[in-house]
Amino acid sequence: MTITLYDFELSGNCYKLRLLMSILGLPYDIVPVDFFPGREHKADWFLRLNPFGQLPVLKDDDLVLSDSGAILAYLAKKYDASGQWFPDDPAITAEILRWHAVADDITATSSAARLALGYDYDFDIEKSQKGAHRIFRLIDEHLWFGEREGRDWLCAPSHPTTADIACFPYVMLSEEGGISRQDYPALRRWTDRVRRIPGFTVMSGIFPAGPAKVD
Template identity: 55%
Template sequence: MIKIYDYILSVNCYKQRLMMSILDVPFESIPIDFYPGWEHKSEEFKKINPLGHIPVIDDDGFMLRDAHAILIYLASKYDPTGLWYPTNNPELIGETAQWMLFAEGTTNTASAARLHVNLGYEFDIEACRAGAHRLFRVLEEHLWFREQENLGWVCSGEQPTIADIAIFPDVILSEEGGVARIDYPALRRWTDRVKRIPGFVPMPGIFPVGDARPISHEGEANA
């Protein structure tokens, strides 16, 4: 079984828990006392990850660190549909990589602001917030135009990809870091859609959402 060096309030660990839950992959969580114990910075933990951060997974002896790398690994290995990491489609895989890099940006701004406010990290909080808003504006426009084309996800396919899983937690917890989402209605609608993916699990600070529109069986669109 996959072991994950895990912390319940970590955005990056949640990305893996969410992906494994959606892919229905059983895992064992090894809790790390991230705050206030700083266990991930301990000499002992640096033997597991010399960079001193979580998550790290141990899949039957295969060790991997870095949240977005782990998402690529999990989807490649455990998604038989090949939709979450669409390697057989050059355009889509390019987009996925592009938005995974975008997710590095949201992690380093929106989620950094949250680490500063909630978990004792020292960052330039105003720079983090301004950076998050810059990225959210780009994502808002992008997702609004996706909706205009009757598409719902970050990449241009009809199914969500690991890019959605990589960006979603940074966005949905942004208010904890003082980054309001009131100016991003398309972004808020997209978070509803992610929450409706079968297998979705919440974490503290993320709440379930109302149902999706039931599919009409009477031949007529349930508009």
């Protein structure tokens, strides 16, 4: 098998796949796509791979896939021998897909604010920021109650799943969109836990966590 990722370094959605592949120890090649300033994701050659003109695209031999959430599910189902990252259990599958949808909402708000402030995109900054705060508040509560029940991750299992990978990048990059995480302590503790998953890797703008406190 040869996996090729069509990738832009500063894209949180591309990073989701680099992160899962790093955790799974999967080798892959990168084809850099000049998303900014070159807008190469709208070029003819790229639109033939993904007519929606969005990154990332992943090729596994001849199979061409797009949408970061869909690709996370594919990689986990195909290459995660432990079965932990995208479990087969129907209720858990539904739970994970629910959080993949939340991840897309985080992209539509937190990432939109970042693109508007940093990359000159014509998005409504204030509306995007408000939307992100609303989602962060909900996630913070979900995680806060989870911690009381001994649940460290977004979904029910006692280990992380692709739901955590999908939601992580644009939570971490929120400050570039002018969205502080100061008021969300449980959310911040969760980002530290994600950063301590064995095999974790960084992207530009996301730094490693400090060492965990040992009791």
